[in-house]
Amino acid sequence: MNCVIIGIAGGTGSGKSTFTNRLKDAFCDNIAVLYHDNYYKRQDGVPFEERKKMNYDHPEAFETELLLNQLAALRNGESVECPIYDYSKHNRSDKFVKVEPKKVILVEGILVFADERLRDMFDIKIFVEADADERILRRVIRDVKDRGRDIEGVVEQYLTTVKPMHYLYVEPTKPLADVIINSGMNEVAFQLVKTNIEKILNQG
Numbered sequence: 001m002n003c004v005i006i007g008i009a010g011g012t013g014s015g016k017s018t019f020t021n022r023l024k025d026a027f028c029d030n031i032a033v034l035y036h037d038n039y040y041k042r043q044d045g046v047p048f049e050e051r052k053k054m055n056y057d058h059p060e061a062f063e064t065e066l067l068l069n070q071l072a073a074l075r076n077g078e079s080v081e082c083p084i085y086d087y088s089k090h091n092r093s094d095k096f097v098k099v100e101p102k103k104v105i106l107v108e109g110i111l112v113f114a115d116e117r118l119r120d121m122f123d124i125k126i127f128v129e130a131d132a133d134e135r136i137l138r139r140v141i142r143d144v145k146d147r148g149r150d151i152e153g154v155v156e157q158y159l160t161t162v163k164p165m166h167y168l169y170v171e172p173t174k175p176l177a178d179v180i181i182n183s184g185m186n187e188v189a190f191q192l193v194k195t196n197i198e199k200i201l202n203q204g
């Protein structure tokens with residue numbers, strides 16, 4: 001299948017999911033969306049207290065091979081069963097979501113440009129940018145409200161793994177992007193990307 005794969009990267013709290021989900025809402029079932037976070041490795045044998053302390057911001061935390069295989073299958077016109085991650089359990093859930101092949105596929109995640117094999121699959125690479133203080137403030141609120149965390153835990157995790165990994169693995173991928181956009185709620189950037197996707201979808 002002739003399709004266009006768009007990678008959307010950026011630090012935690014930058015607004016990647018906000019931007020991606022706005023596009024998903026705009027195009028509904030006409031595009032496919034995959035989230036790298038759903039491909040965090042299964043950790044069934046690791047006790048919860050241990051899982052809480054693990055480094056989720058290193059490329060090795062992900063089963064990227066599965067994402068690569070599923071992207072290749074979608075490109076071949078086959079549907080795939082994507083895993084669904086449960087942040088409150090720090091583990092993959094037992095649920096799956098069926099994703100059908102589409103002409104435009106979005107792939108979102110902090111480290112989607114860090115893996116060369118994945119990066120090479122993207123026709124368009126977008127990096128969502130936001131200042132570190134804004135990102136951590138947003139993350140504190142989101143993780144407490146939506147991901148079952150407490151403030152002390154979010155701060156501890158940010159200082160021990162999230163921040164150092166961001167500067168080691170996420171930030172260095174910014175220059176690899178085709179487009180750097182200023183926040184997930186940037187209306188001009190949203191309209192530019194939306195118009196481009198409309199053009200791709202309308203091509204015969």
Ligand SMILES: Nc1ncnc2c1ncn2[C@@H]1O[C@H](COP(=O)(O)OP(=O)(O)O)[C@@H](O)[C@H]1O
Nearest residue numbers: 011012013014015016017018138142183184185
């Ligand atoms: N420009 C913005 N201004 C204020 N809040 C924002 C903005 N962008 C995103 N948020 C909020 O910040 C939190 C993190 O955004 P999210 O899109 O989940 O970031 P990411 O996927 O990059 O981690 C969410 O609760 C979201 O609603």
Ligand SMILES: O=c1ccn([C@@H]2O[C@H](COP(=O)(O)O)[C@@H](O)[C@H]2O)c(=O)[nH]1
Nearest residue numbers: 011012013037056057087090091110162
């Ligand atoms: O079990 C987990 C898995 C991931 N995380 C954190 O999630 C973010 C990535 O998601 P964003 O939506 O881009 O913020 C990453 O920084 C991990 O630290 C987690 O805390 N627990």
